[in-house]
Amino acid sequence: MKVAVFLTTGRAAADELLGRVRARWSMADVVAFANDEDRDWLRARHPDVDLRRDKPPGGKVAFVRALRREAFAEVVVAWHGGERLQPLRLVALALGRRAVAIDERGRERRVAWWAPWSWGPHLLRRGVTADPLQVARLGAAAYRATIGLLLAVAWLPLRLWLLRGRRHRPGRAA
Amino acid sequence: MRAALQALLLPWLALLWLPIGFALGLSLLLAILVVDAVAWPFAVRRRRPWQPRPRDASAASIVTVTWNGRHHLEGLLPSLRREVLATGGDHQVIVVDNGSTDGTVEWLRAEHPWVEIVALPENRYFVRGNRAGVERATRDVLVFLNNDMVVQPGFLGPLLDGLRDPRVFAVAAEVFFKDPRKRREETGRTRGELRAGWLKLAHVLPSRDERALAYAPTLWAGGGSAAFDRAAYLAIGGFDELYDPFYMEDMGLSYEAWKRGFLVLFTARSSVLHEHRGTSRKAFGDDYVDAMIRRNQHLFLWRNLTSTPAIARVLLLLPIGVLLRSRRPGRSRLQGLWFEVRALLRALPRLPQALAGRCRSRPFHVRADADVFAHANSIAACRRRAGAALGELPTPRPGGRRILVLSARLPRLGHDGSWTVFRRLAAQAKVHRLTLFGFVEPGDDDGAAAALRELGIEVVTAVRVRNPMPGNLHHAIPARLWRDYGAPAMRDAVVRALESVDHELVQIEYPEMLHLLHGAPKHAPWLYVCHESLGLAASRVAAVARGPARLVAWFRAVQATAHELRLLRPVDHVIALSDADSRFLGERIQGLPCTVVPCGGEVDIGEAAAVVEEPATALFVGYFRHGPNVEGAQWLCEAILPLLRQGLPQARVRLVGRDAPPAVQALAERPGVEVAGYVADLGAAMAQATVVVLPLRQGSGLRGKLLEAWAAGKAVVATRVACEGTAARDGEHCLIADEPAAFAAAVARLFGDPELRARLGAAGRDLAQRQHGTAGIVAAYEQVYAGLCGGAR
Numbered sequence: 001m002k003v004a005v006f007l008t009t010g011r012a013a014a015d016e017l018l019g020r021v022r023a024r025w026s027m028a029d030v031v032a033f034a035n036d037e038d039r040d041w042l043r044a045r046h047p048d049v050d051l052r053r054d055k056p057p058g059g060k061v062a063f064v065r066a067l068r069r070e071a072f073a074e075v076v077v078a079w080h081g082g083e084r085l086q087p088l089r090l091v092a093l094a095l096g097r098r099a100v101a102i103d104e105r106g107r108e109r110r111v112a113w114w115a116p117w118s119w120g121p122h123l124l125r126r127g128v129t130a131d132p133l134q135v136a137r138l139g140a141a142a143y144r145a146t147i148g149l150l151l152a153v154a155w156l157p158l159r160l161w162l163l164r165g166r167r168h169r170p171g172r173a174a
Numbered sequence: 175m176r177a178a179l180q181a182l183l184l185p186w187l188a189l190l191w192l193p194i195g196f197a198l199g200l201s202l203l204l205a206i207l208v209v210d211a212v213a214w215p216f217a218v219r220r221r222r223p224w225q226p227r228p229r230d231a232s233a234a235s236i237v238t239v240t241w242n243g244r245h246h247l248e249g250l251l252p253s254l255r256r257e258v259l260a261t262g263g264d265h266q267v268i269v270v271d272n273g274s275t276d277g278t279v280e281w282l283r284a285e286h287p288w289v290e291i292v293a294l295p296e297n298r299y300f301v302r303g304n305r306a307g308v309e310r311a312t313r314d315v316l317v318f319l320n321n322d323m324v325v326q327p328g329f330l331g332p333l334l335d336g337l338r339d340p341r342v343f344a345v346a347a348e349v350f351f352k353d354p355r356k357r358r359e360e361t362g363r364t365r366g367e368l369r370a371g372w373l374k375l376a377h378v379l380p381s382r383d384e385r386a387l388a389y390a391p392t393l394w395a396g397g398g399s400a401a402f403d404r405a406a407y408l409a410i411g412g413f414d415e416l417y418d419p420f421y422m423e424d425m426g427l428s429y430e431a432w433k434r435g436f437l438v439l440f441t442a443r444s445s446v447l448h449e450h451r452g453t454s455r456k457a458f459g460d461d462y463v464d465a466m467i468r469r470n471q472h473l474f475l476w477r478n479l480t481s482t483p484a485i486a487r488v489l490l491l492l493p494i495g496v497l498l499r500s501r502r503p504g505r506s507r508l509q510g511l512w513f514e515v516r517a518l519l520r521a522l523p524r525l526p527q528a529l530a531g532r533c534r535s536r537p538f539h540v541r542a543d544a545d546v547f548a549h550a551n552s553i554a555a556c557r558r559r560a561g562a563a564l565g566e567l568p569t570p571r572p573g574g575r576r577i578l579v580l581s582a583r584l585p586r587l588g589h590d591g592s593w594t595v596f597r598r599l600a601a602q603a604k605v606h607r608l609t610l611f612g613f614v615e616p617g618d619d620d621g622a623a624a625a626l627r628e629l630g631i632e633v634v635t636a637v638r639v640r641n642p643m644p645g646n647l648h649h650a651i652p653a654r655l656w657r658d659y660g661a662p663a664m665r666d667a668v669v670r671a672l673e674s675v676d677h678e679l680v681q682i683e684y685p686e687m688l689h690l691l692h693g694a695p696k697h698a699p700w701l702y703v704c705h706e707s708l709g710l711a712a713s714r715v716a717a718v719a720r721g722p723a724r725l726v727a728w729f730r731a732v733q734a735t736a737h738e739l740r741l742l743r744p745v746d747h748v749i750a751l752s753d754a755d756s757r758f759l760g761e762r763i764q765g766l767p768c769t770v771v772p773c774g775g776e777v778d779i780g781e782a783a784a785v786v787e788e789p790a791t792a793l794f795v796g797y798f799r800h801g802p803n804v805e806g807a808q809w810l811c812e813a814i815l816p817l818l819r820q821g822l823p824q825a826r827v828r829l830v831g832r833d834a835p836p837a838v839q840a841l842a843e844r845p846g847v848e849v850a851g852y853v854a855d856l857g858a859a860m861a862q863a864t865v866v867v868l869p870l871r872q873g874s875g876l877r878g879k880l881l882e883a884w885a886a887g888k889a890v891v892a893t894r895v896a897c898e899g900t901a902a903r904d905g906e907h908c909l910i911a912d913e914p915a916a917f918a919a920a921v922a923r924l925f926g927d928p929e930l931r932a933r934l935g936a937a938g939r940d941l942a943q944r945q946h947g948t949a950g951i952v953a954a955y956e957q958v959y960a961g962l963c964g965g966a967r
Contacts, residue, residue, distance in 0.1 A: 133642065140644030152649035153729065159650075160736040167764040170700070170746045 001025065001073045005032040006054070006091065007042070009078035013103075014038060017078050018046050020106055025074065064094050075099040077111060089118050184507050188497055191511070195493025198518075202525070203489040206476065209529045210536075217536035224434050224538060226340035229403055233263040234334060235311030239303035240321040241272035241457070244281055246449065251286050253324045261330040266290060270307040272297040299419030304397070305412055308404075316407055320398030322449035324352070332443040333401035336389055339563050343436035344395035344402045344428060347444035348380065360448060362400075363440045364393045365551045365673065368484055368543070371491030372499070373471055375425065381674035382632050383553060383609070385442040388565030391549060391556035392440035393432075397424030399446045406436065410535070416477060416527050421463070422470035429478050432546040433539045437560050461513075468517035476521075477528040480536065481543040492518075552673040554697035567607060567676055570630060574606040575963060578677035578698075580668060582659065582686035584612040584635065586622040588856070590797040590832075591705075591878035595683055596626070597775025601952045603629045611671040613638040613664065636667035651689070652708065652734050659686045669694050678963055688741045699746040699962040705773075706875040707750075709735030710758040711802070714872045714895065718805070739763060747962055749955070751876040752899035758874075767961075771954040772899050773876050774946025777885035785861040790824050790925045792891075793863030795856065795879045796831040798838050802873030803831065809914075810869040811841045817918035819846055822925060827867075830859050860886035865924045865931065868896035869917060875899060880908075881946055884938035889931035891920045901945055907938045 003025050007014040014034060021030055033054040034042055043051045056063050075092040079101035092099035092111050099111035111118045236254065240247055247269070258265045270292040271279050279293050292306050304318060315337055319325070329347060336345035349362040359377060363384055366375040375393070384390040395402065397413065410430050417423040428438045455463055479485040488495075496518065500510035541549070548555045557564055567576060585595035602608060609632040614622070616637050623633040641660035646653070651660070668690050672680070682688050682702045691700075712734035716727035739762055742748070748768040750756035756768045794810055796803030807829050818825045825846060829838060832852040842849040853859045860866065866883035868890060876899030883890045890908035897910060904910040909920040924931050 133644070136644040137642070140647060144647055144649065148647045148649060152733070156649065156729070156732050156736055160732050160739070163736055163739040164762050165764060166739075168742070168766045170744055 001028040002070060003028045003030050003074045003076060004067065004070075004072040004092075004095070005030060005049075005076045005078075007032055007034040007038070007078050008054075011038045011041060014042060014078065015045055017076075017102060018042065018049060020102060021076055022046065022049070028073070031070070031072070064091060067091075067095055072097050075111075077101045079103040079107070079109060090122055093118060184511070187508070187511060191497065191515070192493045195496055196490075199489040199492035202476065202492075203486055205525070206485060206489075206529065206532070207482070209533060210480070210482075213533040213536055217533075220537040222537050223540050224406070224409070224436070227405060228340060229314040229337065229405065231315055231334045231337040233265050233313045234315040234317045234330065234401060235266040235268060235308075235313040235404070236317040236319060237268045237270065237304060237307035237311060238319045238321050239270045239272060239300055239307060240274065240278055241297050241299075241303075242274045242276045242278070243321040244274070244276045244278045246321040247278065247282070249324050250319065250321060251289065253326075254319070255286075255288065257325050257327065257329050260327065261334075263334075264313075265330075266311065266313055268292060268307045268310050270294065270303045272299065272303050300397070301413045301415055301418045301420060301423050305415075308407070308412060311404060314404050315401050316404045317401045318397050318399075319446070320448065323399055324447040326445045326447065329444045329446060332388075332441045336439050336441060336563075337401055337403055339437075341435075341437050341560070342403070342439055342563065343406050343431035344400050344438045345389065345444075346392050346395035346400040346438070346440045347446050348440070348442045349377075349396065349399055349446055349448050352447045352449055360396070362392070362396060363390065363442075364396075365670075366393045367547050367551070368479075368488070370495070370498075371487045371489075372495050373475060373488075375471075378670065378674070380440070380442050381634075383567060383676040384440065384674055386567055387553070387676060388443065389439040389441050389560075389563060390553055391551070391560070391564075392428075392438055393547070393550040394425040394428035395438050395440075397427075399448070400424075402427075406431065406434075410434070411531075414477070414531060416473055416524060416531060417470045419466065421467045422474050426474055426478060429474075429546060430535055432550055433478075433480075433535075433541050433543075435540040437556070437563065438550065439560075439563075465513065465517050465520065468514065469520045472518060472521040473524055473528050476525060477531045479543055480532070480539065484543050548695055548697070552695065552697050553676045554672070554678070555695070557676065558697070564676075569605070569607040570603065571605045575679060575959060576607045576675075576677045577602070577609070577679045577681055577959075578671065578675045579608055579610045579681045579683060580671065580687045580691070581610060581612040582684035582690075584610075584614055584622040584626065584633070585683075586625065590800070591773075593777075594773035594775055594876075594878050594881075595703075597948050598773070598951055598955070599626070599631060600629045601775075601948045602955065603631045608632070609634065609671075609675045609677070611635070611668065611675075634671055636664065639663055649733055651737055652712075652730065655686060655689045655737070659690050665690055665694070672697070679959060682745075685738065685741070688745070689737075691744075692741055696744055700744060701958060701962060702742070702745045702748050704748050704750045704755050704759070704875070706873055707755040707758050708738040709762070710755060710874040711872060713758075714874070715801070715805075718871050735762070742766065747958055749958060752874060754895075754898045755874050769954065769958055770899075771951055771958075772946055773878070774881055774942065774951055775948045777882050777942075785858045787864060788826075788862050789864060790822055791826045791828060791862065791864045792818075792867045792921055793828050793830060793859060793865070793888075794867050794869065795859070795882065796829075798831050798834045800873070802870055804835060804838055805872050806868070806870045807838050807841060809871060810867060811844050811847050813914040814869060814917050814921070815844070815846055817914055818921055821918075822922055825922070825925065828859070828863065830856070856882065857886060860888050863888065865889045865891055865921060867917075867921060868892035870896040871912075881942050884935075884942040887935040887939050889924050889934040890938060891917060891924060893917070901941060902938070906934075907941050908934055 003021060005021055018032060031050045031052060033052050035054055039051050072095060075095050075097050077089055077092050089111050093113060101109045101111055254267060268290045269282060272294050273296045279291060282289055282291050290310060292310055294306060308316060315334060333345045333347060336342055346362045349360045351358065358379060361377045361379055363380045364377050366373060410427060413423040414426050417426060431438055475488050479488060496514040500507055500514050502510040502513065549559060583592060585592035585599065587593045587596055599608060610626060611634045614635045614637055623635055626633045639661045641657055643662060646656040672694060678698050680698055680700045682691060682700060684705050685708045688702055712731040716724060716731045719727040742763060748759060748766060749771050750768055751773050753770055756770045759766055760768055794807060798804055810827060815827050827846060828848045828850055830850045830853050834849055834851060839849055841847050866888045868877060868880055870893055877896055880890065880896060880900060892908055892910060893912050894910055902908050911917040911920045
């Protein structure tokens, strides 16, 4: 069994959290992702945890893909206790496994698509700062993949039939 | 915190603005339509087109307006004095002083007694200041000069020469900035268009042709460096006080002249150095100047746009336009929105003045708005009206034509199949004046363009970018075309090429370029060289697809065919590379003028004398960004090679070509497959191989790799699709097989028969030389040119 832990928190809290994770999944292989400053310090305190860099080269998508291939049974995200933004909740969701957020005091909350708590703060922040063009692109892509596709399946053959066999009359030069 | 508050507030303000803006736009539209309807009977009854009159263009009244600009005049007047004396003629130089307090008038009287001074008691700004100067002018030609200009030697002559033609209203000089490091925001060559309900105006860098011609059209002649016909200027009403204090008055004047049937021209033979907004921005501040420009743009549209659909689009899209334009560099969206709304509110009190001007000038109009933009933007369109007034461009040989070649990518030697285009253009450039516009990939070197320039071809390039816009909602356009050849910046670059090149024929290479031209203005016949029919290629993908992918492939085939038929509508003639393409298009469009001309030319595959042929090695060469090559390689390795190796275990396949995707690279794991990637010496790779194979089931057109194999004297096994466009016969020039078993058998047969290989190689080479030589191809193109452009020259 493999457990992934995202340590987006302070050094002491991360130490506390790793201890709790280790205690709860004592037989599991724990893989933790920590920032460059804390990693060596945490490694010295938790030699049985595979501590990795939380900013791997190759971009976000490649990072998530690589993690999905590792097939973690549980994904744990450090939770600060509040409702504020924590993008790694989305990463945990994208891994497609059971995901929980645990704070330094051991409080636990389920991370799931059906729980607005998991993605709501992220959506709100993105919504406020989003580039209108990007939003429009996203909306267009969603429309194209659904209603647009249905309409196209119906009208493209009709359009081809209407165009086909028409006499060629090139427009005159202006 | 403030940014977050603004971000939260903005959507609500935008929502509030939309109904208000829409109501405002609709009210303005109704007001304009009512005034137009009332004025229309009078306009028809009093229709008075301009009658060109001869004018004395040997002398000019040169008017300069200044306000506390003595330091600017210290640069301008000596240069102007030199120019006036060098040109000769009875010129009049008038300086209008707008109530300066820096002692300009006294200085002028003391230092430049040759200048006539109009000393105004107060600052009447640019528009009314110039009007005061014109009242003093007595010559037939008016030259307006900003006080922060320095005229260059030879400034005056070309302006006056241009005005000798009575159809010409104004001639603008080229503008350079005094500081050469500044980006050339002002050049004198201007263009504009109505796009998405708004006026897009720009100064553009003059192209090679715009520089080489004596005169090129321009949308407006700048009010600070141009010459005008005085009689026409006065008849139109001069710089309109609607735009007081400044900006857009020159645009309004020139636009009115275009609409009355005049020509407004630009000449690169005359030039000035400009400080650029040396007075206005310093005196009034950037915000005020920008606000005046925006206000006057609204007024211009209300005053001048007489096409009902155009003004309706402008005013109905007003609320959305204001929101879109509210993004201003260095300002928040909220500030930008307020700027736009305030500019609009500032324009409203002048609406009656704009409507009155609209009614006054209506009886004199002979050109529609769309015509004005077409003629002012494009040399080719303007030439139809202006003829010799623009001057003539030389061609390499007498009788040559001016051809604009638009290519989706720059043709180059030794790369993909575009070497055939390179060879053809090289031969055509000896006779015709060719301008080639093509796209390059980001980071490409200039090698391909340099090679073409060496042939005497003018090359203009633009970088291909991904389309950032949302759209294609109903899948009308194949996704690849929309994504890779749909960016507005790319389309703008193509349109600018069409406008700025003096051409009598447009030759369009590759379907991607035809797609980019969809809806572009057409001012000369269009010849489309169909390297591959979109619909045929997509149909062939569908024909070999299996399972659910087949449904998707058929959808794409319908989509590609419908789009291709739509794209072909404005095309005057099609040159297809193969009978299959010609047949496919001809069956779908009645009366489509289509000629089949193969591609070809001298093949450059290098020397391979020292290379020894390897036994039982089949070579496949392909550019792997092209989908049919990827499918062909997969079919070869997955379906044909196993059958081949059943009888010949030592048989090998070598795949050569750039940009192999992971699907092709993965084939290297199969026994007997080598993925060699790009090889610099294709001749050596060919010589090493026992046979060359072309297992293509998709795509259309003519395959350059077949000609390359024949040129190398290699025996070829190919599918019927791969042989299209050539006269290849099975067993005579190559072996043709369409099924895996037959293909494997043909390759095995050649592996074991050196004599047959030699015979086929020799016959193929002979066929390539006879039917795919450059001379024959170019001659066929000449016939098509003659048909399109009106007979042989």
